[in-house]
Amino acid sequence: MRNPQLNANGELTHLLTLEGLPAEVIRRILDTAVPFTSIGERDVKKVPLLRGRSVFNLFFENSTRTRTTFEIAAKRLSADVINLNIGASSTTKGETLLDTVDNLVAMNADMFVVRHSQSGAPHLIAAHLNRTGRTHVHVVNAGDGRHAHPTQGLLDLFTIRHYKKDFTGLTVAIVGDILHSRVARSLIHGLTTMGTPEVRVVGPQTLLPTAVESLGVRVCHDLRAGLVGCDVVVMLRLQNERMKGALLPSAGEFFKHYGLTPEKLALAKPDAIVMHPGPMNRGVEIDSAVADGDHAVILPQVTFGIAVRMAVMSMVAGN
């Protein structure tokens, strides 16, 4: 079966996951994002690429940052943006996901940016649109369940490439709650596709998915060992709202073992960068001295995220 994200010419028409996305497509997205970074610095922070197109932000799960950056990205491309915070209310009226989508297509939607707590929801919508011949309508996954968050993965790759130029000599550690993290999954797929020789995942056994090694990563349960010689350290948010049962003794205990402090960061390379997808829990996974320190590139990640989302939207909408 054809990759549902690509059209018959192998061009990106939906963005659902970084898994299985060819390296040249990822590289092209990153390259296209570069000229978009300067648009935010101009007097007129807009280009007319998506003028007259309607982008529907379809968020079935709460999000402020991701929704806002998608909204800014779409507006800087001159699209009309409609935000639908559906939450739980749509299901209470009994409408199915695909009926909701069909109704919005009937309102001439050109693109859906979808966040859903169920893994696979954006894929379901894209497959439905493809199957019913509405290939002019595009889907961008803004995070589905524990599955994927491809634009976050891409902005992480963009940030790493911006500071480190190339992936082929890098050691990257992804630290913390890997189990609940779609950010980690997308980044791991992206890093391995781009030829990163060493990707480590660091966390307690209870917060690592079983058989995570099968993704091509090295597992460390000790943060100090995991940080030695790293070029890039990616700290993940401890997702308390997703924790069921006793995965952790306490947040304080977690910080003691897996919180990034200046002293532990010193084990990484002197020019290591520290990333975090946000929102940060200071004093839980990251010490304020690190979050506000010279190694942190957490705020540039946010700025780059807009350019990367502009690149993705302008590429899928043109294909």
Add this chain to the structure above:
Amino acid sequence: MNGFNGNADGLRGAQREAVAGLPDAGTALAELIERMKGAVAFDAKFVGIYSGGAWLAERLAEAIPGNHPVGYIDASFYRDDYARKGLKPEVHATRLPFEIEGATIVLVDDVLYTGRSVRAAINELFDYGRPASIELAVLVDRGGRELPIEATYVGARLVVARELSVVLSRAADGTLALATETSSEPRHA
């Protein structure tokens, strides 16, 4: 379309006969420099359209007396064929290291054909500010305009069959060369 001999009054471009076959790029550049000398404002800022126009803008800035800072523009985000062709694979970052507001600008491109790239570049310039004036310098004018756009300074005029595209290339030693390519109307032209 009457781009070959029907230039509006006041344009300083040459009223030459179009030549069949390709001119030498170096000769055309020398001719373009000749036409611009003394005509271009002393403080005009040169903005090259990627890629060919960018190389030319650098050459012109060296050769033409005055103080001519160079900027670069890639108007891919302003093109009118996005809906048909999508975004082209390689987009360069526009870099304009000077104020556009109130500036005298000379846009520089290698080949003037339909006029659509120039239209896109002018639109992008205005998102940086309101220039005092914009002139257009091109190495070759091959006619075929689809918009009411004419060059102020022209290095050479030529006639080429519609199915051919005229391409400027730059060798490692900086030598410029013109060639024709059969354009199969690629999706990302």
